Amino acid sequence: MSYRNILAVASMAAFLFIACSNSRKSTTLQEPSKERTVEDDKADSVLLAYDPAKGDKWIADFVQNLHKKYGFNGNMLVAKDGKILYEKAIGWADYLHRDSLKINSEFELASVTKTFTGTAIMQLVEQGKLSLNDDVKKFYPNFPYDGIKVKLLLSHRSGMMNYVYFIDDIWRKEKRDMKKGVSNQDVMQVIAEKKPNPYTKPDNRFHYNNSNYMVLAAIIEKVTGKPYSDYMMENIFKPAGMKHTHVYSTTVYPKIPVDVVGHDRSWRYSVAQNFLDGPVGDKGIYSTLHDLVLYDKALKNGRLLKKASLDSAYTGHNKAINGHFNYGYGWRIFDGDNGRKVVYHTGWWHGFRHIYVRDVQKNIVIIFLGNLTNGSLLHLDELYKYLKTPIIRKGAYSGSGSLPGSDED
16 A cells, blocks of 8 residues: 555544544433443432521521421422532421431422423334324224323323323222232323223313323333333433432332322321332332432433433413413423423322422522421422512413512413
8 A cells, every 4th residue: 555545544543533522422411321420329319408497597587487387398399500509308208107208308299200201201202203293003002092192101291180080980890909009001001991081172171180291101011011110210310310209100119119108188197008109100110309419410411312302391381370380291380481491290199299490590409398288388489589589379370471469461
């Protein structure tokens, strides 16, 4: 080979090496790796560091009053710009056994689980494994309803009935085992066989119910060939550094292995898990305050989803209620003035009552995980005002979208 040819080959090799290197750098910037590093763990430790002596005094007084006056029992945290302003575990994990809550106690997240299911679906859309326009029948040919697409499930526009009430009614009438959990696949089969009447036609209106996300979890299992719990662990919990978050179903665990018990309205009795704690996706994820902070971080830094997917998830796909409140893909949404966007979700299931608020613009996270369903979380307005976030309570706004007595348009 001549010197000129050798030089040409060497130049081409150098060009290809630089191009590949730049391509890898570009990909890294756009799509952070899901692989955890020592540096990731160190950064998370800094984020979660909290000195009680330096906690926000106003928030401390507010939480104490919420506990004494309104009976809040649970764990709470407020963080801003990557720093925890205040956190507190207050009350009983299990009143019957007088076990106190700890800051790292795992709570059944109830419908906050839906945000994770929505994230998983959007991941699969990014990977080309499904489309928002796919019909449920593509995955479950014996599904008895026509025209129900993935995007309608995500935005609660499928028109389906709520499987919780339907399955509960069947199990009681047929005297089935009320303790043994039923799986998502079991419920899908019952729906195919019984063909319960839908609430309304697909894409007719917003109708929030658990069936939508139970079906989405079943689709995740069918598409990936993995249990919902395994997919979430591998693709969301581990990449986000959530080391204390799990999916627990009574189909696998006769007794859910956590210490926090749900209490319904009073301390007279705790709520026992049963067959309805089998299906997951609409509920079934158990987590902690700190892991939910890490989840917020992983969503913000692009580790779990691309920006375009997040923008779609954070876009209201229904008619706004009271001018501001809407539902996207797995998230409740508050759209304020000047582009102010808050995404959040509430949860209420078997003695647990929560709210998880993420002020995207101001980088504020507010978390209340409660295990006594007494309505205490309806009294957070003053906290929102103190943090200068929108009041996340529909009843606080008029039909025009303004706060009563305010000058808002």
